[in-house]
Amino acid sequence: MRRLIALLALLCCTTLAYAQTAPAAAPTLVDDVLTHLAKHQRVRAEFTQRRENPDLAEPQVSTGDLLFVIGKGMMWHTRAPYEDTLVLTGGDTRRLNAQGKLERVRDGNRGVSQVSGMLQGLLAGKTDEAARQFTITAEGSVDNWTLHFVPKQARVARVLAGITLKGDAFLESIDVNLASGERTAISFANTREAGALSAVETSALGAE
Numbered sequence: 001m002r003r004l005i006a007l008l009a010l011l012c013c014t015t016l017a018y019a020q021t022a023p024a025a026a027p028t029l030v031d032d033v034l035t036h037l038a039k040h041q042r043v044r045a046e047f048t049q050r051r052e053n054p055d056l057a058e059p060q061v062s063t064g065d066l067l068f069v070i071g072k073g074m075m076w077h078t079r080a081p082y083e084d085t086l087v088l089t090g091g092d093t094r095r096l097n098a099q100g101k102l103e104r105v106r107d108g109n110r111g112v113s114q115v116s117g118m119l120q121g122l123l124a125g126k127t128d129e130a131a132r133q134f135t136i137t138a139e140g141s142v143d144n145w146t147l148h149f150v151p152k153q154a155r156v157a158r159v160l161a162g163i164t165l166k167g168d169a170f171l172e173s174i175d176v177n178l179a180s181g182e183r184t185a186i187s188f189a190n191t192r193e194a195g196a197l198s199a200v201e202t203s204a205l206g207a208e
Contacts, residue, residue: 029141029142030138032142033147037123041070043193044068044191044195045065045170045189047063047189048063049063050185050186051182054180062078065079067197068194072206073088074087075204075205087204087205136148136149137150146165147164148162148164160178163176163177171191172188
């Protein structure tokens with residue numbers, strides 16, 4: 001999970017934006033999708049991340065849990081192939097150690113924080129934080145949607161082919177395709193309302 005966030009951070013200097021040249025219907029569907037997602041203030045899900053690289057004999061797979069709280073942040077808990085928990089709150093990225101204490105991530109640079117903000121903004125239904133890096137197109141309906149993000153700038157397009165998000169009432173998957181042929185796909189399962197937070201989660205996210 002940390003690798004994906006770092007990858008997106010490298011490629012996405014700012015957060016997602018509406019395309020000025022997209023079909024007239026697309027922004028309306030995007031608005032509807034984001035509003036739909038924002039109805040869920042606290043969400044839990046299980047994730048599977050699969051990284052495929054033409055140079056690798058086998059894909060790299062990791063699994064874990066996600067917690068998202070609107071206005072507070074996100075917790076990515078990787079369970080396999082190793083234990084690791086990243087806490088992303090606003091412009092800050094920290095790691096939760098075995099003692100339940102937060103430690104600043106040494107490689108937690110500005111880009112990682114921006115990607116955290118991008119994902120938090122999207123799940124919170126916010127569009128005012130959007131930037132101008134991507135052309136966005138939308139397909140389907142608010143109950144079964146797909147959003148495609150294609151970089152506008154040639155220098156970014158030389159590295160990133162595109163990002164695709166899919167979902168229904170919740171975000172179901174994130175698919176990142178690089179120009180090199182490398183692909184990172186995250187799928188979410190058992191997505192649900194988070195319910196009560198643990199004491200550690202409440203402290204880490206500053207959520208009451």
